[in-house]
Structure formats: C-alpha cells, structure tokens
Amino acid sequence: MTLLKRYDPYPSRTGDAEQIIPRTDPVIYGAGHSDRPQGLSREQLAHYEQKGFLTLPGLMDDRLDTIRAEADTLKTTMAGREELYTEPDSGELRTIFKPHAYSETIARIARDPRILEPVKQILGSDVYLTQSRINRKPAFKGRSFAWHSDFETWHVEDGMRHMRAVTAWIMLTDNHEYNGPLYVIPGSHKHYVSCAGTTEEKNYRKSLKKQVAGVPGKESLETLLKDHTIEGVYGKAGTLVLHECNILHGSPDNISGDPRALLMFVYNSVENELEQPFSGQAPRPHYLADREPKVL
Numbered sequence: 001m002t003l004l005k006r007y008d009p010y011p012s013r014t015g016d017a018e019q020i021i022p023r024t025d026p027v028i029y030g031a032g033h034s035d036r037p038q039g040l041s042r043e044q045l046a047h048y049e050q051k052g053f054l055t056l057p058g059l060m061d062d063r064l065d066t067i068r069a070e071a072d073t074l075k076t077t078m079a080g081r082e083e084l085y086t087e088p089d090s091g092e093l094r095t096i097f098k099p100h101a102y103s104e105t106i107a108r109i110a111r112d113p114r115i116l117e118p119v120k121q122i123l124g125s126d127v128y129l130t131q132s133r134i135n136r137k138p139a140f141k142g143r144s145f146a147w148h149s150d151f152e153t154w155h156v157e158d159g160m161r162h163m164r165a166v167t168a169w170i171m172l173t174d175n176h177e178y179n180g181p182l183y184v185i186p187g188s189h190k191h192y193v194s195c196a197g198t199t200e201e202k203n204y205r206k207s208l209k210k211q212v213a214g215v216p217g218k219e220s221l222e223t224l225l226k227d228h229t230i231e232g233v234y235g236k237a238g239t240l241v242l243h244e245c246n247i248l249h250g251s252p253d254n255i256s257g258d259p260r261a262l263l264m265f266v267y268n269s270v271e272n273e274l275e276q277p278f279s280g281q282a283p284r285p286h287y288l289a290d291r292e293p294k295v296l
Contacts, residue, residue: 059240148211
C-alpha cells in the first residue's frame with residue numbers, strides 16, 4: 001500500500017536548493033471592511049497589504065504602566081521556567097514566552113478591541129493566540145537576530161499551513177535606530193523564500209538564541225532587495241505595530257545605553273489551526289505554538 005505524501009504549499013528546509021516561490025495566499029482576507037470604531041481605515045488596510053506592516057503611534061499609551069509593571073513581576077515569578085530564554089552570550093533575559101497564560105492582565109490586553117478588531121479585519125475571521133512573548137534587548141548586551149520570515153518557521157516547525165496570521169506588538173520603550181530596532185523589507189511578504197538545509201531535532205533550543213535554520217541566503221536577499229528597500233520600525237513607547245506573518249525582518253545588536261522591550265501577540269485565524277509540522281518532526285512546546293486554541 002502506497003501512502004500519499006501530504007501536500008505542502010510552502011516547502012522549505014527540504015534539503016533542496018534555496019528558491020523564491022510565489023505567495024498563493026491573500027494578505028487581506030474577505031472584504032477587509034469593518035463597521036467597528038476600532039477598525040482600520042481603507043488607507044491603513046492598503047498600506048498593510050502593500051508593505052506588510054502598519055505602525056499606529058500612541059495607540060496603547062494608556063496601558064504602558066500596567067504592562068511594564070506586569071513584565072517586571074513575571075520576570076520574578078517565572079524565574080527558572082522553560083518559557084524564559086536568555087541572550088546567547090551574556091545570560092541576560094531575552095524573552096518571556098506565553099506571558100498571557102501566567103498573567104490575567106496580559107491576557108486582557110490581548111483581547112483589547114484596539115488590537116483585536118484590526119486583526120480580525122485583516123484575517124477575515126475569529127482568531128486565537130498561538131503565541132505571546134515579551135522581548136527584551138538589554139542596553140549594550142542585546143544581540144542581533146538574522147533576517148527571517150516568522151511564517152517559514154511556523155510552517156516548517158509548527159504546521160501552520162497558510163499565511164493567515166498577524167503579529168501585533170506594543171513598544172514598551174522607545175524604539176530608535178541605535179537600540180536594536182526591528183528592520184523589515186516592505187513588500188517581501190508577497191514572496192516566500194524556500195530555505196536550503198534541513199531542520200535539527202528541537203531546533204528551537206538554538207534558534208531562539210541565534211537563528212540559523214530558516215535564514216534566507218545571500219542570493220535570495222540580494223534578489224529581493226533589487227525591488228525592495230530596508231526600513232526601520234521606529235516609534236515611541238505605546239506604539240502598536242501590526243506585521244504580516246511572512247514579512248522578512250531582523251534586528252541588529254543594541255549598541256546604545258537604552259534598553260528595548262516589546263509585548264508581542266501572534267494571532268492566527270481559527271480557520272488556520274496548526275497541523276503536524278511540515279518538517280515531519282514533533283511539534284514545538286506549547287509556549288511556542290498553542291495547539292489548544294481558545295477563540296478570543
């Protein structure tokens with residue numbers, strides 16, 4: 001008896017040569033309209049569709065003190081847990097994963113209509129949280145993160161079939177050109193880099209400190225940068241950023257005396273629940289990819 005191989009719409013890390021393949025999923029699902037006051041305007045939706053991200057200055061100013069206090073509390077109450085990851089060379093705290101599961105305050109913010117309504121508008125469906133995290137880049141010690149597409153990792157290592165997810169993140173500190181901000185390649189979300197190489201077992205243990213697997217090669221980046229530019233995502237604390245799951249992004253070292261911190265929520269469509277990883281390996285831990293979705 002011959003078993004049929006599962007169809008993979010976005011193969012990557014299969015051992016074949018790297019290539020850029022067309023995106024077959026839409027960026028905005030459904031009509032994209034919203035009659036709710038917190039919804040995005042036509043101009044904002046068009047910007048997101050074209051560039052793959054949208055910056056909303058000052059939108060979450062009123063929640064800053066609450067989030068910062070909760071982040072400090074979680075750093076202590078979650079100490080020693082597997083959900084905490086440190087910098088690759090200094091031991092400084094880098095990421096707290098799944099804070100919404102350990103803080104009702106963070107869970108409430110994930111349901112804030114100023115975030116939730118635009119996300120539902122973009123994805124055209126109800127959503128659930130597949131991941132949340134607090135990212136920190138300590139002054140002088142916060143290290144870089146290579147160019148990558150989140151979707152490529154979520155597809156290969158978590159089994160996310162379609163590009164139907166949005167990352168929403170709140171700047172908890174000012175983000176400027178010297179403290180290791182996020183850099184994006186606007187428009188790159190409309191292309192998919194099928195990366196070379198393969199995936200090690202439990203690759204996440206290395207990749208969350210320094211990503212190697214799933215990083216586009218020099219030729220792919222040069223090809224994309226012929227038609228697209230690099231743009232820094234800067235803003236004051238309280239800024240909300242929405243970015244598309246497949247946009248190529250990365251960040252440099254923090255070379256300044258200013259720490260950088262973000263609260264990030266990854267929303268996935270309820271019509272895009274995680275399957276078995278396309279790598280054929282065991283799923284990553286629950287704090288990286290929630291497989292028990294709760295509709296928000």
